Amino acid sequence: MGRQVPTPMCGESSDSAWQVVCRWRQYAAEQTVNTLRICTIAVFYLVHLLRYEAGAGTGWLDFLQDGGAGRMSFQRHVAITVVVAAWVLWSLTVHVLLLDRVFPRRLPLLSICLDCVFLTAVLIFSSGAASPLVCGYFLIVMMSGLRLNVAWVRAAAGCSLAGYLFLLGCSRWPMGMLLADPLPLVPRYQQIVVGLAIVFSGVIVGQIVRHVRQLAESLMVASVRERQS
Numbered sequence: 001m002g003r004q005v006p007t008p009m010c011g012e013s014s015d016s017a018w019q020v021v022c023r024w025r026q027y028a029a030e031q032t033v034n035t036l037r038i039c040t041i042a043v044f045y046l047v048h049l050l051r052y053e054a055g056a057g058t059g060w061l062d063f064l065q066d067g068g069a070g071r072m073s074f075q076r077h078v079a080i081t082v083v084v085a086a087w088v089l090w091s092l093t094v095h096v097l098l099l100d101r102v103f104p105r106r107l108p109l110l111s112i113c114l115d116c117v118f119l120t121a122v123l124i125f126s127s128g129a130a131s132p133l134v135c136g137y138f139l140i141v142m143m144s145g146l147r148l149n150v151a152w153v154r155a156a157a158g159c160s161l162a163g164y165l166f167l168l169g170c171s172r173w174p175m176g177m178l179l180a181d182p183l184p185l186v187p188r189y190q191q192i193v194v195g196l197a198i199v200f201s202g203v204i205v206g207q208i209v210r211h212v213r214q215l216a217e218s219l220m221v222a223s224v225r226e227r228q229s
Contacts, residue, residue: 029146038091079125087118112156120163128183129167145205157202
């Protein structure tokens with residue numbers, strides 16, 4: 001695979017200067033997002049391992065036990081481990097591509113979609129919509145803002161909402177391996193609140209990106225005026 005230096009999107013529109021800056025900043029941001037992704041996966045999987053060991057009766061991990069909930073089955077633990085391993089493998093692939101300065105324009109969008117797919121898979125093998133790992137959807141939306149692209153923020157919010165709705169469907173209509181061990185149901189008001197929170201998180205992060213663009217444009221205009229004066 002040859003080297004592909006990130007090329008700016010230069011055009012005749014008034015937005016060309018912003019696109020030039022964004023193209024380079026998105027390349028740097030993708031490196032930051034990928035590093036944060038790997039760190040987040042590692043930390044959350046460590047918590048999962050501690051929780052799994054707590055269910056095995058390890059005394060000093062009693063504070064991680066789920067009250068009256070039983071121990072997570074070994075099959076689900078293995079399934080989560082496989083999904084996490086695939087997630088880390090994808091992150092390492094992105095890392096190698098970025099080190100080689102290969103940055104396809106659709107790479108951030110593909111990363112957003114795969115993040116939502118992997119997180120949804122982990123949640124399906126965990127506690128579904130009742131799992132605290134649902135907060136991972138909000139992390140995906142927040143990290144999308146680092147890429148300075150409103151469309152990708154919308155994609156992150158949309159994919160996260162779709163993943164959450166899929167979880168709710170799996171809880172109500174279990175199938176396949178979920179049939180023998182269905183996911184717990186969550187109250188309807190909780191479903192609505194979490195869904196709306198995902199939507200509004202996308203709106204808020206999108207507004208932050210817009211404000212950053214307006215700030216950059218204002219600084220550019222001020223710099224031009226200062227040179228002319």
